[in-house]
Amino acid sequence: MPQGQLFVISAPSGAGKTSLVKAALERIERLEVSVSHTTRAPRPSEISGHDYHFVSIDGFSELTHKNAMFEYAEVFGNFYGTSKKTVITQLQSGSDVILEIDWQGAKQVRETWPGAISIFIFPPTREELRERLVGRQQDDESTIKSRMAQADETIFQAPNYDYWVINDDFNIALDQLCFIITGLRQRRLSMQKTQPDLLEKLLGKA
Secondary structure (H helix, E strand, O other), rough: OOOOOEEEEEOOOOOOOHHHHHHHHHHHHHHHHHHEEEEOOOOOOEEOOOOEEEHHHHHHHHHHHHHOEEEEEEEEEEEEEEEEHHHHHHHOOOOOOEEEOHHHHHHHHHOOOHHHHHHEEEOOOOOHHHHHHHHHOOOOOHHHHHHHHHHHHEEEEEEEEHHEEEEHHHHHHHHHHHHHHHHHHOOHHHHHHHOHHHHHHOOOOO
């Protein structure tokens, strides 16, 4: 069975990462996102199993102790992590898989899965980032200040990523993200995985 490509996508909170990933999933075939586990409470519009797997702190701790997590990190006082079994199953099915995760988790993935391709999403400016956080109407002023402070630490990690995308114009940023994903599929090694007998067929040997 062909093995898909693993993508890691990170961004400061409010940069538009989730919206870009959702749009890319609608545009590109054989592309999936791995649904993370989290200990935070669900927001009103979120559905367990679709947006996140919402678990208790004890339940999350049990998963980490069983070495069932591909990566995990604490972000804003809550734990987030990715199921190892789920990611491997998705990749073995031949799908490309996106991990939409914090830079701490991304660092773990780079260490354990060197073939992963990492993408960092930037906001156009700090002012725009703050406006987006305020516009979401999900956080109070104290939380927004905390997210802005965390953004500095997150952006500081950007040089560790393979690709950069600036989400100023959403449609342009989406085109760029999709180009990165689909472009990698045209590499010789990727093509040989999905079409192993291509040369034989063209040379009349198959």
